[in-house]
Amino acid sequence: MDGGVEVAVCYADRDHFKEFNDRYSYYDGDRVIYILSRVLHDVARGMLGQDGFVGHIGGDDFIFVVPSTEISAVCTEILSVFDTLIPLQYNDQDRRAGYFFGKDRRGQLHRVPLMTLSIGIVTNRNRRFAHPAQVSELATEMKSYAKTLPGSVFVVDRRQSNDAE
Numbered sequence: 502m503d504g505g506v507e508v509a510v511c512y513a514d515r516d517h518f519k520e521f522n523d524r525y526s527y528y529d530g531d532r533v534i535y536i537l538s539r540v541l542h543d544v545a546r547g548m549l550g551q552d553g554f555v556g557h558i559g560g561d562d563f564i565f566v567v568p569s570t571e572i573s574a575v576c577t578e579i580l581s582v583f584d585t586l587i588p589l590q591y592n593d594q595d596r597r598a599g600y601f602f603g604k605d606r607r608g609q610l611h612r613v614p615l616m617t618l619s620i621g622i623v624t625n626r627n628r629r630f631a632h633p634a635q636v637s638e639l640a641t642e643m644k645s646y647a648k649t650l651p652g653s654v655f656v657v658d659r660r661q662s663n664d665a666e
Contacts, residue, residue, distance in 0.1 A: 507569040509624045511576065511655070512640040513541065516648055518561045520603040520613040521590075533590055533616070534561050540582045541565050548575055564640070569624045576620055576655040583618045584653050591615060619647035620655035628662035 515521075515537065522530035538555070541563055545553030553575070554566040567575050588596050595601040596615070603613040621643025623636055630636050639658055647656045 507624060507626050509567050509569045509572045509622050510636050510640050511565045511567065512621045512644040513563045514619055514644050515561050516617045516619055517613050518616060521616055524601055524603055529590065536586055537563060540579060544575060544578050544582060548578065569626050572622060572657060580618055580653040587616050617653040619644055621647050622655060622657040
């Protein structure tokens with residue numbers, strides 16, 4: 502944060518992961534977590550070498566940090582690889598249909614689409630951060646917004662703080 506380098510902090514979270522775990526198993530859910538970790542690591546290392554960082558927050562949540570100039574290229578590749586591999590984690594019937602029937606938190610049956618990936622991104626391009634918790638809070642906010650959009654997406658916070666240079 503203090504180095505003067507423009508970076509992007511990216512918070513990645515799967516959509517419909519809980520329903521996948523409920524339908525298949527925790528073992529299959531763990532495999533999907535592992536697949537995402539490899540996709541993030543391999544894309545970041547492959548495209549950025551040592552200029553990228555990937556971390557596991559916990560559960561099915563990951564964070565990765567990339568130079569802000571590389572946001573589009575890296576996130577586009579991550580989403581492309583994810584969207585190629587994830588359908589293969591479903592049985593043939595669910596994969597062909599593009600969904601399965603599952604219960605929501607109230608026990609109501611509904612269509613559950615195949616998993617997608619939402620990435621919320623915060624950069625230090627237009628704002629300064631006094632504390633890492635601010636970055637985390639904004640990245641979480643952006644990830645939540647991304648989850649409201651259809652499909653696998655990434656969204657970048659372009660708001661400016663009052664003290665941006």
